[in-house]
Amino acid sequence: MSSIKAFIFDLDGVITDTAKFHFIAWQKLAHRLGFDIDHAFNETLKGVGRMDSLNLILKHGGLTLSDAEKEVHAAQKNDEYVELIADMSTADLLPGARAALESIRAAGLRTGLASASKNASTILARLGVTDLFDTIVDARDVINGKPDPEIFLKGAQQLGLSPSECIGVEDAVAGIQAIKSAGMFAIGIGEPSVLTQADKVIAGLQFFDLDEFIQLAQP
Secondary structure (H helix, E strand, O other): OOOOOOOOOEEEEEOOOOHHHHHHHHHHHHHOOOOOHHHHHHHHHOOOHHHHHHHHHHHOOOOOOOHHHHHHHHHHHHHHHHHHOOOHHHHEEEOOOHHHHHHHHHOOOOOEEEEEOHHHHHHHHHHHOOOOOOOOEEEHHOOOOOOOOOOHHHHHOOOOOHHHHEEEOOHHHHHHHHHHHOOEEEEEEOOOOOOOOEEEEEHHHHHHHHHHOOOOOOO
């Protein structure tokens, strides 16, 4: 009998891709502060929470702001981001995402979401897949962002499982680090040359192979 009981997924870059919306909103913020960020820099923000992302952007621009000023800018960025994602629909699911989630549920396994986005529940609802997740953990539920393992550990806890009974799925280096630090088998979505700490890397969820991953994750 398999020791794997659940899969815990990241959201952005795995289930859907809202990176373009984050980039537009962060770029507007940078422009307001008098500098620019490009797509290459935006890649460093993958899997990183809102305030940590803002701190990285401020460092990039050589600026120092008070905590109160940071809160104002972060809130404005989020308002712009929420406007951008308002028109998301089931068409914005990445290839293979629904099929992967349905195959896990059909096998009697559980599913969780571990997302740095505070808008995760809203996005899942727009994508029409809320009912395919047993638990959702987002930035509101944790103190430490990825690469700290807290969000994946909390996901396992809410599923009533030990970390070793879960497989984590991520597209960001920080996310893979969080999964491994949590003591889980890690599936990376992207390039093997980038996600070097992942136990298995696939190009996207259209290549999701439930039986293979469960077998690979056996101790």
